[in-house]
Each structure stands twice: as structure tokens, then as C-alpha cells.
Amino acid sequence: LPELPEVETVVRALRPVLGERRIQRLELLHPRVARHSDPAQLEEAAHGAAIGGLRRRGKYILLELEGGRPPIAVHLRMSGQLLLSSGPLASPHVRAVFHLARPEGRLNFVDVRTFGTLFLLDGSEPEGFRRLGVEPLSSDFTVERFAGLLASSSTEVKSFLLRQEKVAGIGNIYACEACHEAKVHPRLPARLLGRTRVQRLHAALQAVLGRAVEQMGTTLSDFRRPDGEPGNYGNQLLVYGREGEPCPRCRARIQRIVQHGRSTFFCPRCQHPPRRR
Ligand SMILES: [Zn+2]
Numbered sequence: 001l002p003e004l005p006e007v008e009t010v011v012r013a014l015r016p017v018l019g020e021r022r023i024q025r026l027e028l029l030h031p032r033v034a035r036h037s038d039p040a041q042l043e044e045a046a047h048g049a050a051i052g053g054l055r056r057r058g059k060y061i062l063l064e065l066e067g068g069r070p071p072i073a074v075h076l077r078m079s080g081q082l083l084l085s086s087g088p089l090a091s092p093h094v095r096a097v098f099h100l101a102r103p104e105g106r107l108n109f110v111d112v113r114t115f116g117t118l119f120l121l122d123g124s125e126p127e128g129f130r131r132l133g134v135e136p137l138s139s140d141f142t143v144e145r146f147a148g149l150l151a152s153s154s155t156e157v158k159s160f161l162l163r164q165e166k167v168a169g170i171g172n173i174y175a176c177e178a179c180h181e182a183k184v185h186p187r188l189p190a191r192l193l194g195r196t197r198v199q200r201l202h203a204a205l206q207a208v209l210g211r212a213v214e215q216m217g218t219t220l221s222d223f224r225r226p227d228g229e230p231g232n233y234g235n236q237l238l239v240y241g242r243e244g245e246p247c248p249r250c251r252a253r254i255q256r257i258v259q260h261g262r263s264t265f266f267c268p269r270c271q272h273p274p275r276r277r
Contacts (some may be wrong), residue, residue: 001074001225004136004169006213006231007059009081013226015054015109017084018063022101023049028118033109036119038127045069045120046098058132058168062121070122073129074109076149083108112222122236131165136205137213141167147198149188157193157201158186159260170205173218176265178204180239180247185271186257188263211236222274239265240244 002010011082025181028034028047034042045065052064061074074082082091085106096118098107104113109118109258119125134141149166150157160166161175164274179186182204184197193201217223217231224230238248242265252269 001173001220002080002217003059003171004056004173004209005174005215005233006217006223007061007076007169008056008213009217009231010076011054011056011061014061014082014084015224018051018054018100018107020102021051023051023065024046024099026118027097027099028095029097030111030114032114033095033111033116034116035153036117037124041122042072042118042120046072047121055128056169058164059133059171060129067126070120071141071188073116073119073121073125075119075129077111077113077115077117079113080109080111081222082226083110083223083224083228084226098204101252107226124183128164133164133166133169134168136167136169137209140207143199143202146202150193150198153190155190156187156259157184157190158264158266159262160190160204160228162260162262167205170209172262172264173220174205174208174212176240177237178208180266180271181208183270183272185273186259186266187273240266241265 017109020205023046026043028039035111049069050066052066055062063072085108088258089108091110093110095111096109100107134145158175158179161170182200184201202267212233214219215233216225218233219230220243221232239254242254245254246253247267247270250270252267254269257264
């Protein structure tokens with residue numbers, strides 16, 4: 001967390017509030033927040049800049065600046081939040097503040113764990129950003145393209161879905177939910193999915209992510225919308241975090257396994273296990 005739906009929720013909430021405002025100055029309050037950029041260059045790029053727009057790429061928020069300045073990327077990582085306020089926040093975890101003008105206000109980057117970052121998209125951006133794969137809610141994400149990506153990978157499919165250089169924006173929660181919706185076993189090697197499962201998983205990813213965006217994301221612990229409110233999708237999770245509970249589709253007990261160090265929740269009955277060869 002946060003994944004594509006949570007980041008999209010932040011972008012949609014901030015876009016009408018930030019559009020056409022000016023950044024008076026950017027105040028960096030913790031050394032780790034700017035570890036992917038030169039802090040002085042970051043502050044200089046933001047200083048006095050008019051905000052041209054806001055968009056999402058994978059799990060990154062891109063703040064576009066006018067006047068030929070490079071965009072600023074915000075990566076929330078585990079616990080980062082962008083919160084609007086009129087004055088200083090009481091939180092001890094404010095890592096950066098965009099001081100805004102017209103009207104005056106603050107966009108606060110709050111991050112308890114300090115994994116989150118701000119960096120310039122000026123050619124010096126980290127490798128993880130440059131290598132981002134296809135956007136799953138875009139028209140570029142066709143069944144054909146997805147099939148091609150899966151066919152060239154022997155990784156177990158649920159772990160494959162977490163690889164940002166393949167499909168961007170999916171994290172642990174929505175990977176589990178999409179595999180369940182598609183009735184795909186999370187341990188099935190990606191290249192062995194077969195046409196029917198590829199089509200089902202493609203449709204499930206778009207459906208699950210689309211519904212989660214509509215519900216303004218999932219709040220399990222840290223995620224907050226910019227107005228401080230939680231997301232609404234949490235009560236619609238069918239397998240994630242529900243070990244031992246009945247599958248809503250077939251009533252078998254949801255199981256938890258660990259893949260590449262991450263918990264996977266799935267239904268052992270309706271997500272058929274890989275065929276033995
Ligand atoms: Zn089931």
C-alpha cells in the first residue's frame with residue numbers, strides 16, 4: 001500500500017485543488033525524502049513554479065510545473081501521505097511542505113516510515129521509475145500485450161503481477177484480489193497460464209482496479225485521501241487479509257501462503273492449483 005487505486009485517488013482529489021496554483025517554495029524537512037535528487041535542485045525547481053497539472057504513472061504522482069521546469073515525482077511507498085492544510089500540521093512526521101499561493105495553503109508530505117521520496121524527472125530519476133511497464137487501465141494494456149509479457153516469464157503469476165516493469169501500479173492487495181476474481185492459482189507459472197486464464201486475469205485486473213478507483217482505494221492502516229478520509233474499498237476485499245474465512249464464491253476456507261516474502265491470500269477450491277506435469 002498504496003497501490004494504483006490509492007495513488008489515482010490522491011491525484012483525482014488534488015487535481016482540482018492544485019491546478020493553476022503556484023508553489024511559493026518547497027521546504028524539505030528530512031534528508032531521506034530527497035535521496036533520489038539533489039535537494040537544492042529540487043527546491044529550486046519548485047520555487048515560484050506554477051503547477052501545470054497532476055497525473056499518475058504506476059504508483060507515482062507527477063506534479064507538472066510550467067515554464068519548462070522538470071516535473072516532480074512523489075512516491076508514497078509504504079506510509080506516505082499528501083495532506084492539504086491551511087496552516088502547519090501538528091504531525092511530527094511531516095517530511096516536506098509545498099507552500100502554496102493563490103490561495104495560500106500547504107501540501108504536506110507526511111511519512112511515518114520515511115520510505116517515501118520526492119524527485120525530479122530531469123533525467124536523473126531512479127531506475128525503478130524509468131523502467132515502469134504498461135498502465136493496466138490504459139488502452140495500451142491489451143490482452144495480446146499482457147499475454148506476451150506473461151509468456152516470457154516463468155515467475156509465479158501472483159509475483160509476476162507485482163513486477164512494476166511488467167505492469168505498473170499493482171501491489172499485493174490487488175494482485176491477490178485479481179487472481180481470485182479470475183480463478184487463477186497464484187503459484188501458476190506466468191508462461192503456463194493459457195489463453196482462457198490470460199483473458200480472465202486481464203479482465204479481472206481492469207475490473208478490480210477500476211472498482212477500487214471508484215471506491216477511492218483501500219485503507220488498511222496508513223492510506224488517507226488528501227482530505228484525511230480513508231478509502232472505501234476495504235470492505236469489498238474478498239480474499240486479502242481473510243485467512244480462514246469462507247470464500248464468498250464457494251465457501252471453502254481462504255488460505256494464506258508466502259511468495260517472495262509477501263503474503264498471498266487465495267481460495268484453494270475455486271483457484272485451481274497448477275496441473276502436475
Ligand atoms: Zn472459492
